[in-house]
Amino acid sequence: MISGIEDKALELGFDEVGFCQADISSITSKNLIKFIDKGRHGEMKWMSDNLHRRLKPVNMWKDAKSAVVVLANYSNNQNPLHYLKKKNNGLISLYAKNKDYHKWIKGRLKNLASWTSSKTKVEVKVFVDTAPLMEKPLAESAGLGWIGKHTNLISKNFGNWTFIGIMLLNVKIFSRKKTIKNSCGSCSKCIDICPTKAFPKPYELDARKCISYLTIEHKSHIPRKFRSLLGNRIYGCDDCLAICPWNKFAKLSSHIAFLAKKELDNISLVKLSSIDELEFRKMYKGSPIKRIGRNQFIRNVLIAMGNSSSRIMIPHVSRLIYDNSPLVRVAAIWALGKLSKKIFNFEKNKNFRNENENDVRNEWILMHNELEGGFKNK
Ligand code: B12
Ligand code: SF4
Ligand code: SF4
Numbered sequence: 001m002i003s004g005i006e007d008k009a010l011e012l013g014f015d016e017v018g019f020c021q022a023d024i025s026s027i028t029s030k031n032l033i034k035f036i037d038k039g040r041h042g043e044m045k046w047m048s049d050n051l052h053r054r055l056k057p058v059n060m061w062k063d064a065k066s067a068v069v070v071l072a073n074y075s076n077n078q079n080p081l082h083y084l085k086k087k088n089n090g091l092i093s094l095y096a097k098n099k100d101y102h103k104w105i106k107g108r109l110k111n112l113a114s115w116t117s118s119k120t121k122v123e124v125k126v127f128v129d130t131a132p133l134m135e136k137p138l139a140e141s142a143g144l145g146w147i148g149k150h151t152n153l154i155s156k157n158f159g160n161w162t163f164i165g166i167m168l169l170n171v172k173i174f175s176r177k178k179t180i181k182n183s184c185g186s187c188s189k190c191i192d193i194c195p196t197k198a199f200p201k202p203y204e205l206d207a208r209k210c211i212s213y214l215t216i217e218h219k220s221h222i223p224r225k226f227r228s229l230l231g232n233r234i235y236g237c238d239d240c241l242a243i244c245p246w247n248k249f250a251k252l253s254s255h256i257a258f259l260a261k262k263e264l265d266n267i268s269l270v271k272l273s274s275i276d277e278l279e280f281r282k283m284y285k286g287s288p289i290k291r292i293g294r295n296q297f298i299r300n301v302l303i304a305m306g307n308s309s310s311r312i313m314i315p316h317v318s319r320l321i322y323d324n325s326p327l328v329r330v331a332a333i334w335a336l337g338k339l340s341k342k343i344f345n346f347e348k349n350k351n352f353r354n355e356n357e358n359d360v361r362n363e364w365i366l367m368h369n370e371l372e373g374g375f376k377n378k
Contacts, residue, residue, distance in 0.1 A: 002173050005068055008115050012108045013255065014070040014165070016157060018142025019175045022057040022064035022168050028137045029055040035204075042208040044217055050132045057133060061125050063170040068112070069135075069142040072105060074258035075161035075250040080238040084231055087308040089266040090301055092289070093212070093236030094161065097260040100288040104257050105165040113167055123170040135164040143177025149202035150190035150240040156180060159250035160241035183246070190240035195229045199240075211237035215300050216292055221330050221359065224366065227303050228338075232269070234300040235289055264289075269308065272301045273316045295325040302328065306335030314339050321347050326357040333360070337367035344371065 002019060009017040032054060041047040047054075057064045074095055083091045095101060109126035116124050127133045136153050140146055145155040145162075155162050184202075191199045198209035207213045211233050214222050222230070241247075253259060264287065275283065280294035289297065302320060305313040317339060320332035337344045344367065352364045 002176070004119060005112070005116060009068065009070050009108075009112055012111055013072070014108065015073040015162070015254075016071040016144055016155065018069045018139070018144045018177050019173050020067050020069065020138060020141035020143075021172070022067045022138075024056060024134050024137045024141075028134065032134065038206075040206045040208060042213060042217065043219060044207065044213075046132065054132050054134055057138070057168060060127075060133060061168055063123065064125070064168040065171055066169050066173045067138050067142065068167040068169065069139045069144055070105070070109070070112075070165045070167075071139070071144055071155060071158065071162040072101065072165065072255065072258075073158040073162055073251065073253045074101065074255070075158065075247075075253050076259045077250070077252045078260065079242055081242045083266055084233075084239075086266060087232050087304075088269055088310055088312070089232060090234035090269050090272050090304055091232045091266065092234060092264060093238045094260075095163070095238075095258075096235050096288045097258075097264050099257040099286050100290075101163045101258070102288070103286075104255070105163060109165050109167055116167075116169070125168045127166045127168065133166055133168075135166055138166055139164045141175070141179060143175055143179050146180050146182040146184075147203070148182075148190065148244065148246075149184050149188065150199070150244070151203060151205045152241060154183075154244065154246045156246075156249055157251075159247035160244050161247075161250055161253070187245065189243045189245065193239050193243045195231065195237075195239065196226055211239075219296065221327065221363075222299065222303060224334070227334060228307060230300075230303050231307055232304045234269075234272070234297070234304050235292070261287075269301055269305050270313065270316050273298065273305060273313075273320065295327045298323070298325075298328050299331040302331035302335045306331075306338035309339075311339065314343055318343060318347060321351060326360050329355075329357070329360045330363045333363045333367055337371055341371050344368075 006017045036048050036051055053059045080094055113124045113126050116122055136147050139153045145153045148154045154160055191202055196209045198206050200206055211230055214226055215235055277294045284290040305317050317332055317335045320328055323329055348364050355361050
């Protein structure tokens with residue numbers, strides 16, 4: 001049975017397959033509790049709400065005995081770190097430059113599940129990210145890689161650029177692969193490069209400080225202390241993965257669905273700042289970016305514009321001071337303050353009195369104080 005499932009999974013397009021018991025160690029469960037207790041999940045309320053279910057796969061499905069774990073390679077041979085210097089362009093993390101991986105993986109896992117049920121009497125259930133199984137520890141137990149200091153799974157076949165998918169079964173099957181020894185050694189490149197210092201310790205992440213969380217999961221205003229650190233990253237962040245020396249094993253993905261779409265790759269911030277709701281939905285149809293909606297996306301674009309030090313941005317940022325969304329207006333005020341004190345003061349004099357939203361009024365005041373407190377601008 002085991003080789004049949006493996007062959008079928010590879011035939012469906014997955015790049016690697018492993019098997020393990022449907023269980024995670026008690027240390028992993030305890031660490032998940034610590035993570036939640038410390039509030040490191042931030043606004044991702046589903047994590048605390050589903051805590052009990054996530055502690056063990058059997059809490060999700062009581063009959064679960066083993067797990068089929070699949071990897072999908074999404075490397076497009078780009079080094080995202082090179083694009084950080086292109087300050088007038090928005091940097092979208094590698095995983096989001098084309099199709100939504102949830103759909104890609106889920107579709108194939110469902111096919112694998114139907115195939116398995118048709119060939120055997122085994123019962124199966126599939127999980128991808130949206131269902132909150134602990135995927136990385138299962139992938140590690142299945143011998144597909146090790147969890148690095150940056151908290152992600154590293155594969156000796158594909159480096160850092162893999163998605164994980166899981167299918168649970170109600171029968172026991174044993175892994176044929178040995179677990180892979182953690183090979184981080186004394187390296188600390190991922191910890192050192194993190195722009196927001198999101199790792200309290202190696203192997204621990206405070207999601208609230210991670211740019212991936214701030215740009216995607218955090219729905220309200222990005223806390224002021226992180227805004228400058230975002231640089232031109234407008235959706236997710238790849239720095240800790242991209243710096244990892246084990247990317248020497250990365251290979252170009254054979255899945256067209258994950259290769260960077262030209263129109264989503266390093267687009268001009270000016271162009272992005274002008275898109276309305278309809279254009280946003282059209283542009284990001286089928287992409288994970290669509291999930292955050294136009295206002296949150298423009299919020300991120302504006303923070304990047306504020307970080308660009310580029311005067312060509314000023315008229316485009318000024319226009320968004322008049323946007324209907326308070327989320328957008330706050331980010332526009334911040335960006336304008338970063339780009340030009342003179343135009344900031346002009347717009348403030350024009351708009352402050354008429355502003356009804358407290359958050360937006362507050363941003364005018366905070367930025368004004370920041371500029372009067374010695375902020376230098378050309
Ligand atoms: C929530 C989540 C996030 C959060 C939190 C990230 C994180 N490291 O947990 C945010 C939004 C920040 C995020 C970002 C990213 N994510 Co994400 N994310 C998830 C999700 C849905 C759940 C992960 C989870 O349970 N985290 C909770 C914590 C507790 O887990 P953990 O970090 O693994 O914690 C372990 C250890 O670090 C340690 N530990 C942690 N905290 C503490 C605290 C103490 C005190 C102690 C002692 C120990 C300890 O013990 C824990 C248990 O083993 C998974 C999918 C899934 N269902 O598993 C995808 C997943 C992990 N993400 C993925 C990806 C691709 C990303 C990004 C690369 C996307 C991007 N480019 O922007 C970044 C990477 C950032 C990073 N360095 O991790 C992939 C990773 C694939 C892989 N090869 O590992 C996954 C598996 C999705 C998938 N199906 O492929 N993600
Ligand atoms: S994804 Fe970026 S912000 Fe998040 S931990 Fe890695 S380097 Fe830090
Ligand atoms: S950069 Fe170094 S420490 Fe971080 S995950 Fe890669 S090998 Fe491990």
